[in-house]
Amino acid sequence: MDNLIVEATKSSPWICFDAENRILEIKGKSYPENASEFFAPVFEWLKKYFASTQTAPTEVNLDIIYLNSSSSKAFLVLFDILEQAARNGHTVHVNWRYDEDDETALELGEEFMEDLEFVSFNLVKIQDR
């Protein structure tokens, strides 16, 4: 399966989904004009990935500074897909990385975490970024 790599722009995050090493990363700010259009290929890739892959552990590293409201709705969909996969037997570890001074990012991570049952979700505080 091909990796999914999307370079960051001013208003969209860097995305690197590495199927072979089973590491999925999203990093940066997300406020694209049309979030559902932007994230559609991401969801599609994820669904294919979980359909094709073994249940060996998948690591998801999220390092998010800003999500506009439609991007956070998109993230809800993303977590839905992860949760669904975990429910079906995949091991999914999410690392939610946030700056020690970024309470907004921390709260956002906590909110996402609340709705997850099968996905293991770690809040990872980053110091001295």
Added chain:
Amino acid sequence: MIGEIRDALDRLLHGEVPSPIVPAAGDDDDMAQLCRVTNSLIEAFADAHDFVTALGQGNLDVHVPPRNLLISPYKQLHSNLRHLTWQTQQVAKGDLSQRVDFLGEFSEAFNSMIDSLKEKKRAEHALKEANSKIMASMRYARTIQLSFLPDTEEMGAELGDFFFIWNPKDIVSGDLFFFRSLNDGFLISVMDCTGHGVPGGMMTMIAGSSLSRVLQDVGHDDPALVLHELNNLMRRSLNQQSPEAKSNDGLDLGLCRVDQAKGLLTFAGAGIRLYYSLHGEIHEMKGDKQSIGYRSSDPEYRFTNHSIRLDPSMRFYMNTDGITDQIGGPKGLSFGRRAFTRLLREIHEEPMSRQKSILEQEIAEYRGKEVQLDDMTVVGFVV
């Protein structure tokens, strides 16, 4: 004499400038003439040497020895370089009518550069035109939206003191605030619809009129019920009842019902909080985490009413997350709700107009050179 001339010619061939040959007395005519021609050659070469050296260094303002035919090709080169320099200066000034003729590959390169600049200019012009049309239409949309905002005179008559910040990211806003006087008090609401700019603006129109419709249907005394009804009406209006719906848009909202007769404020929130001051502290009512109208919103969801006994010293605030999420500061992080609460605590005893300007200034300072990421709205009021 022949020897001297041969030496002089030899030095010329080595790129050196020999001193002129002095004719000896008694030379015959032919010899004198040879001597004169050789001296002219030396002189022409000396002139040429200075000229060509300067030319090689790119000094185009060099003196050109006139009528010196020894250096005709260099003169041609010099002239062409000066011409190209002039042409390029004209192009730099924006004159794209220039063309270079008959200078081989230079002409081709230069003229095709002009052609592509012309093409760019045309594209730029078309873009500008399209942009100015869009901007004009956005400004018109803003006028419509502004007329949809509450009448400040009406608010002033009802409220002790108030301020609002309504600062769209892109001319038209996805944020809306709403005010309505009632016989025994008033309703006040802040809404944050998905998107900003035109899509956000369209959402505010749907949200605003849906809210009016719901108030008509279920009355204004139960904010939580209003939110519930609004949730369902919005889902229906946007055809987002089914999980397969194409769109997933909605809004966050905070709604306060103030009953002056009972001395009571009742708040229900969907993703928007109510802050209020009491005895020097800022308290908050979180409201519910459920957003309104989205495909993913739960149609059965029952929102919660929170009531507070009114005290004349209390100041109330609602805001959209454009303020608290704005990126800035030394680390490029969100402003944050805690910072916002701290700020309110510091300034809440100031007159409302002063609070408004402090808030605006603080946010602008925090934002610094970052772009405004979302629409910003804050409403503050005293009952």
Added chain:
Amino acid sequence: MSEGERTAYRFQWKDLGDIQKGRPNLGNQTSVAVYRLMQYTMRDVLAAKYSAEEAKIVLILAGKLAGTEFCKNMLDTNLEFGKFIASLQEKLKTLGVGILRIEKADIDTMEFVLTVSEDLDCSGLPMKGETVCEYDEGFIEGILETYTNKQFVVKEIDCWATGDRTCRFSARLKESQ
């Protein structure tokens, strides 16, 4: 000759006639040699009848009249300078008059340096001796004066040949102004 004394022929652009109509078969085509034959014999006769100096003056004045009329009838003087020069360059090329290249143009001080290659009038003349591009000097003067409404002095300051002959001209405002 002052304006008041004129009684005889006065050039008008329409005197060039309707060439398409007048030469339905031969049209605009002619040979450069024939054009030069006329101009050089004219120079010869003028010099013989008056003096070499007088002949030069007459050629400058004739060139100037030609430049003025050419500018009025063939060019758009409303264009700003850069575009005007570009259109002049294009016109001189398509009419086969010569290849004009501006080297320097200072609009503030009205000082110009330009070259003309493959010139219709003088590109065949020998390289030796004094300048011989009087008709051209006048022609350029006429164009600049008509465009700027100011009086100019145009001088051929250099010429060279790399196969074709190129002449360099300087143009500046007349001192008296």
